[in-house]
Amino acid sequence: MAINFREIGHKTGWVEVICGVMFSGKSEELIRRIKRATIAKQKVQVFKPDIDNRYDPLFVNSHSGIKVQALSIKQDAKILDYIDPDTNVVAIDEIQFFSQDIIQDIEKIAGMGIRVILAGLDLDFKGQPFGIMPQILCIAEYVDKLHAICVKCTSPATRTQRLINDQPARYEDPIILVGASESYEPRCRDCHIILVKEMQLA
Ligand SMILES: [Zn+2]
Numbered sequence: 001m002a003i004n005f006r007e008i009g010h011k012t013g014w015v016e017v018i019c020g021v022m023f024s025g026k027s028e029e030l031i032r033r034i035k036r037a038t039i040a041k042q043k044v045q046v047f048k049p050d051i052d053n054r055y056d057p058l059f060v061n062s063h064s065g066i067k068v069q070a071l072s073i074k075q076d077a078k079i080l081d082y083i084d085p086d087t088n089v090v091a092i093d094e095i096q097f098f099s100q101d102i103i104q105d106i107e108k109i110a111g112m113g114i115r116v117i118l119a120g121l122d123l124d125f126k127g128q129p130f131g132i133m134p135q136i137l138c139i140a141e142y143v144d145k146l147h148a149i150c151v152k153c154t155s156p157a158t159r160t161q162r163l164i165n166d167q168p169a170r171y172e173d174p175i176i177l178v179g180a181s182e183s184y185e186p187r188c189r190d191c192h193i194i195l196v197k198e199m200q201l202a
Helices: 026-039 102-111 133-139 197-201
Strands: 014-020 044-049 059-061 067-069 071-073 089-092 115-121 142-146 159-164 182-187
Touching (some): 026 089, 026 115
């Protein structure tokens, strides 16, 4: 990944985003960057929304099993209040779940000379921009968009297919569905299916 210059050429803070579909390795890439900064003896603070308890509330985990310690904070938390004065790097996973207010905090943190690394889903299961991601992508100095492999046709996957009881989810299904038997898989634009009301009635 072409990120050589950002770690050595800056005299200021900046924002970098790792975005993409589920199963594209976003958390793994975030963890890789955190570990590299840690090896360079930089102070890194890692955050995640308290909604994400996939594996463990205290860690950022990748699907492949590697993990780093993280602080779970509320989606509307004032993240600026958590930043220590001697921090060099702030990393936030699942940034798409945070509220709009985090954007001005991110700008302030980068303005303090801190490297800010954000990882998040760019599109929801409908294939539409996820929450604050459009603004996040615009304020960032660097954006890396990762792809997975479509489970249907092996093209590069840019969409997250949501399945409820093994069937494609309907357009009007809520983005966060608690307690349902659901799963997700990476698909390309052509293989991504969203059921809309008209189709169900036909
Ligand atoms: Zn496909």
